[in-house]
Amino acid sequence: MTNVLPTYPRSNLEFTHGVGSYLYTKSGEKFLDFGTGIAVNSLGYSNSYLNDKLKEQIDKLWHLSNVYQIPEQEKLAKRLCDNSFADYVFFCNSGTEAIEASIKIARRYFHDTENSSNKTEILSFSGSFHGRTIGALAAGGPDKLSSFNTTVNDFKFLEFGDHQQLQNSISEKTAAVIIEPIQGEGGVREVPKQCLEGLRKICDENKCLLIFDEVQCGVGRTGKLFAYEWSGVSPDIMTIAKAIGNGFPLGACLTSKEVGGKMDFGSHGSTFGGNPLACTVGNAVLDIMLKDKFFSEINVVAKKLYEGLQNVITDFPSVIENIRGRGFILGLKCKVENDKFVNLAREKYILTVKASDNVVRLLPPINLTLTECDEAIDKIRATCSELK
Numbered sequence: 001m002t003n004v005l006p007t008y009p010r011s012n013l014e015f016t017h018g019v020g021s022y023l024y025t026k027s028g029e030k031f032l033d034f035g036t037g038i039a040v041n042s043l044g045y046s047n048s049y050l051n052d053k054l055k056e057q058i059d060k061l062w063h064l065s066n067v068y069q070i071p072e073q074e075k076l077a078k079r080l081c082d083n084s085f086a087d088y089v090f091f092c093n094s095g096t097e098a099i100e101a102s103i104k105i106a107r108r109y110f111h112d113t114e115n116s117s118n119k120t121e122i123l124s125f126s127g128s129f130h131g132r133t134i135g136a137l138a139a140g141g142p143d144k145l146s147s148f149n150t151t152v153n154d155f156k157f158l159e160f161g162d163h164q165q166l167q168n169s170i171s172e173k174t175a176a177v178i179i180e181p182i183q184g185e186g187g188v189r190e191v192p193k194q195c196l197e198g199l200r201k202i203c204d205e206n207k208c209l210l211i212f213d214e215v216q217c218g219v220g221r222t223g224k225l226f227a228y229e230w231s232g233v234s235p236d237i238m239t240i241a242k243a244i245g246n247g248f249p250l251g252a253c254l255t256s257k258e259v260g261g262k263m264d265f266g267s268h269g270s271t272f273g274g275n276p277l278a279c280t281v282g283n284a285v286l287d288i289m290l291k292d293k294f295f296s297e298i299n300v301v302a303k304k305l306y307e308g309l310q311n312v313i314t315d316f317p318s319v320i321e322n323i324r325g326r327g328f329i330l331g332l333k334c335k336v337e338n339d340k341f342v343n344l345a346r347e348k349y350i351l352t353v354k355a356s357d358n359v360v361r362l363l364p365p366i367n368l369t370l371t372e373c374d375e376a377i378d379k380i381r382a383t384c385s386e387l388k
């Protein structure tokens with residue numbers, strides 16, 4: 001037996017190392033990785049720049065309490081704010097912790113605002129995934145907590161894309177609306193620009209906050225630093241995690257000065273959050289992503305990938321219905337079972353990830369080369385050909 005708590009259904013694949021966009025097994029098998037640890041290793045494996053920066057910091061200092069100055073953390077916070085809507089950043093170690101921070105920040109804002117203490121409700125949408133702590137599970141839907149014999153009040157769950165239900169449900173009691181600009185686990189469902197605009201408007205009219213969960217779709221995944229940039233709609237609070245550490249655990253909750261300003265000393269904290277090692281890696285990731293032309297260059301590959309997949313889909317309409325998503329978070333809506341597709345693709349040496357709604361998710365390193373892009377399209381074509 002295994003002594004690891006049996007919460008994960010694991011395949012028997014065992015990798016020994018990774019280089020760039022590839023993972024290798026002990027026997028030397030080589031897999032093109034279009035899963036990247038679920039949107040985490042966005043700059044690939046053994047990235048020499050990231051490795052060097054981490055090794056440098058290892059010899060200086062790993063951890064420091066947040067009661068001391070941490071220049072790496074200050075620097076990372078400033079860069080995240082300089083490149084987003086935000087003025088403040090809270091650092092933690094995972095996506096779900098970033099979500100918890102966003103819930104606390106939203107609730108605190110109204111706790112301290114005059115005549116707003118009745119603003120307690122948070123609205124979320126079907127198909128969303130916000131993490132696995134109790135609060136994040138509550139935001140993920142009403143059924144998620146029942147098997148743990150608990151409930152959390154003040155969350156309301158709406159049907160994704162049902163504008164009328166949103167109109168009817170938002171009220172003076174609403175504190176915040178939380179949404180992924182592109183749902184990841186839910187099946188790579190993008191919220192159209194005009195819907196995000198409408199959502200911003202309705203939040204403003206009802207004086208409630210808008211929270212974007214960019215844990216999966218943020219930090220370069222869509223071909224811009226943040227997914228919300230495509231819409232031009234800014235949130236009041238935003239969560240990131242997965243790609244910001246490229247595999248080193250790091251999460252963050254970003255917020256405006258107005259909203260975050262209500263979080264005073266002691267209102268939140270984390271022992272490990274924002275430590276020198278994690279923030280050094282976060283800064284190194286941004287060194288790469290904020291380079292001139294980084295995004296224009298990767299978007300050339302993203303376009304080629306999308307077009308190539310589109311051609312495959314046209315040739316195999318009995319296997320794949322359509323393609324969803326943007327940049328390097330793509331979903332193949334399958335007509336065959338998505339499980340079957342993922343397993344067969346693995347036999348062709350490409351790793352993909354399944355999502356809800358019978359979708360196969362493609363989450364390659366965002367610095368994929370054109371050659372690797374072609375290789376992926378060939379492998380997906382071969383998979384479709386066998387499933388047709």
Ligand SMILES: *Cc1c(COP(=O)(O)O)cnc(C)c1O
Nearest residue numbers: 094095096129130131184215216
């Ligand atoms: C993965 C994910 C989370 C949770 O992140 P963890 O690091 O696993 O806690 C939250 N929201 C979204 C959109 C995610 O994809």
